[in-house]
Amino acid sequence: MPDAPSDVAEQKQRLREKLRFRRRHFAANLDMITRMSAFRTLPAPIAALLDPNSLVGAYVAMGAEPDIVPMTADLAALALPHHASRLDEMTFRRWTAGDSLFDGPLGVQQPSDDSASAVPDLIFCPLVGFDRHGGRIGQGGGHYDRWFAAHPHALRIGIGWSVQEVDAMPLEATDMPLDAVLTEQEFIVTGERL
Ligand SMILES: Nc1nc2c(c(=O)[nH]1)N(C=O)[C@@H](CNc1ccc(C(=O)N[C@@H](CCC(=O)O)C(=O)O)cc1)CN2
């Protein structure tokens, strides 16, 4: 019998705590070479998908999340998550490397409120945890899951450290599977769209 929804939410919360700890510990103890080389180049299968018109959704790292700005800075068109307030849904707004960033309501830096909103063709999504079948968890706000549900055509590429992998993520009906996961070690294709 499948687990009741509240059990899954509880399992996810326990995993989130464990994996946030793992992520923090791993990132704090990275050797210099890994720190300098991780997440510097776009995986070839992603580069091959992009054309000069592609809009890519990145993020500004918080805490122990991998910093992907260097890897995405040269792309033709970028957008970043933006929240008008704590309660407003997440949107993406255009941003170019070097443009100013502002403190957002959820503790993440975001583009100016005047920046144009846009729908990326491909999203690099920060992970708290992932598995090899496309399962993921994030911070628990459901922001990415709701955005993915509203924009199912956008490709979903998770970004995380290798230690954030689990065998099988507990899943809820609203979870949207990842197409691939990029870690400091591997590019793992998890869906049929790549
Ligand atoms: N870099 C980054 N940008 C992002 C997200 C993210 O996870 N990472 N988001 C993903 O949805 C959205 C912002 N939503 C957020 C929702 C909850 C928390 C949150 O609970 N933060 C904890 C600290 C977590 C930690 O220590 O790692 C807190 O404030 O207590 C943060 C952001 C959009 N931008």
Ligand SMILES: Nc1ncnc2c1ncn2[C@@H]1O[C@H](COP(=O)(O)OP(=O)(O)OP(=O)(O)O)[C@@H](O)[C@H]1O
């Ligand atoms: N499409 C959706 N419609 C309504 N509620 C949703 C949707 N997606 C997720 N939620 C709700 O959001 C809450 C958090 O979801 P979940 O635990 O999957 O977060 P998460 O994946 O860690 O967060 P995020 O997607 O921001 O990275 C849950 O209560 C979930 O039911």
